[in-house]
Amino acid sequence: MKLATWNVNSLKVRLPHLLDWVTAHQPDVLCLQETKLEDVNFPQDAIVSAGYQVAYCGQKAYNGVAILSRGVLEDVVMGIPGWEDPQQRVIAATVSGVRVICVYVPNGQSLDSDKYLYKLAWLRALTHYLADELTRYPKLAVLGDYNIAPQDDDVYDAVAWGDGVLVSAAEREAFQGLLALGLVDSFRLFDQENASFTWWDYRMAAFRRNMGARIDHVLLSQTLVGLCRCCEVDKAPRRLERPSDHAPVMTTLDL
DNA sequence: ATGGCGGCTCGCAGCCGA
Numbered sequence: 153m154k155l156a157t158w159n160v161n162s163l164k165v166r167l168p169h170l171l172d173w174v175t176a177h178q179p180d181v182l183c184l185q186e187t188k189l190e191d192v193n194f195p196q197d198a199i200v201s202a203g204y205q206v207a208y209c210g211q212k213a214y215n216g217v218a219i220l221s222r223g224v225l226e227d228v229v230m231g232i233p234g235w236e237d238p239q240q241r242v243i244a245a246t247v248s249g250v251r252v253i254c255v256y257v258p259n260g261q262s263l264d265s266d267k268y269l270y271k272l273a274w275l276r277a278l279t280h281y282l283a284d285e286l287t288r289y290p291k292l293a294v295l296g297d298y299n300i301a302p303q304d305d306d307v308y309d310a311v312a313w314g315d316g317v318l319v320s321a322a323e324r325e326a327f328q329g330l331l332a333l334g335l336v337d338s339f340r341l342f343d344q345e346n347a348s349f350t351w352w353d354y355r356m357a358a359f360r361r362n363m364g365a366r367i368d369h370v371l372l373s374q375t376l377v378g379l380c381r382c383c384e385v386d387k388a389p390r391r392l393e394r395p396s397d398h399a400p401v402m403t404t405l406d407l
Numbered sequence: 408a409t410g411g412c413g414g415c416t417c418g419c420a421g422c423c424g425a
Contacts, residue, residue, distance in 0.1 A: 161424080162414055186424085188415070213415045214423075259425055267423095299425070312408070318425065351425065354412030363408075365425075397413080397425080 153248065153407040154179040157295035157368055158389075159256070159351075159398035163187040163216070166396055167195055169389055171202055177386070179402060180222045181247055183254035183295040184208075187216035194218070209240045217243045217254045217296075235277040242278075244285075248407065250376070251289035253282070255296035260317040268317065271299070275326035283333050292373040294335060297351075297398065299367050300327045302337065306366040308347060318365055335371040338383040338403045350385050351398045359390055370403040379406045 156179040160166040163184065174182060182204075187194070189210045199206045199220060209230040210216030217240060219225065225245040232242055244253040255278065260271035286292055300323045304310035313319050331337065339348075349364025358364065372380060383403040390399045 165414075186414090259423080261423080261425085297425095309408090316409095316425090353408080353425070354414095356408060356411065358408085358412095367425075394413085 153181070153250065153405045154402060155181045155252070155293055155295060155370060155405065156400050156402040157183040157185070157254070157297070157370060158400035159185040159297040159368060159396060161186045161188075161396040161398065163189055163195065163218070164193070165394060167198060169392055169396070171198065173389055173400065174202055174204070174220070177402065179220075181252055182220040183252065184218040184220070185216075185254070185256035185297045187218055188213060189216055207243055207245050209243050211240045215240045215256060217241060217256050219243055219245050219252060219254050221245070221247045223247050232277050232281045235281070237274070241274070246289075250291045250293055250405075250407070251285060253285065253292070253294045255294060255298065257297060257299045259299050260323070262317060263315070263320055271317075272322055272326065275323070275329075279326070279329050279333065282330060282335065286333055286335075286373060290373060290375040292335075293376060293403075294330075294371040295369070295401075297368050298327065300324065301365045301367050302327050305346070306349075308349065308363045308365070318367055330371060334374055336374070336377045338370045338372050338377070338380050339366070339401070341377065341380055342383055348385055350401055352390065354397055368398055368401050370401055372403070376405060380404070381406050
């Protein structure tokens with residue numbers, strides 16, 4: 153079973169890239185973030201024609217998440233149950249007995265912003281949600297754009313990056329709190345190239361210079377860790393014309 | 408690195424992303 157996540161930064165603009173990519177890589181499950189579409193505008197027909205079932209929850213201009221699946225999507229849940237959030241950032245579904253949760257963690261903007269406080273509160277709510285989900289689903293995968301680079305080697309230059317969003321101590325503690333639940337960063341189960349990133353700023357030729365950050369992650373419960381065969385970032389779509397600023401991350405399970 | 412890009416909108420300027 154191939155599980156993938158991709159922040160597409162507008163599904164309307166990136167739909168051709170998405171259709172090419174699923175044809176080339178044939179993921180069984182693909183989690184999308186930043187669809188930036190109201191549900192009435194979701195390109196359901198094109199995705200169904202590509203052979204996928206899809207569940208989505210979006211809004212105008214910002215945020216929006218979706219799960220595409222080759223197999224039947226069951227028990228779809230939107231948002232973090234019991235935690236009111238006007239922003240559409242979470243969707244969950246069960247596929248072949250695997251509980252898949254797609255997350256788009258808030259960016260936070262800057263450490264002195266209200267958006268940063270929202271990010272930290274949001275991460276606390278997510279942590280409680282995932283703790284509960286782990287008691288219900290031994291096979292749990294949490295994929296998405298976490299907007300956190302967990303370690304210094306997950307950014308191109310930790311000194312230059314300083315103590316901003318993506319790397320601040322409180323955000324990294326929140327990420328460690330997810331791992332403390334028993335979730336594992338599947339990327340780090342395997343040898344990886346140095347300076348492996350999933351996001352590069354559009355500005356300053358950041359991709360060409362590999363000035364990026366690893367902020368998109370596939371976390372697995374212990375049961376799935378034992379079945380995990382590989383995890384890789386596919387940088388190819390970032391080289392296309394009008395790319396998303398994020399690359400897809402793909403984790404393969406022996407299922 | 409934060410002007411510089413690229414998405415969005417009660418659009419042509421400003422907000423947001425990361």
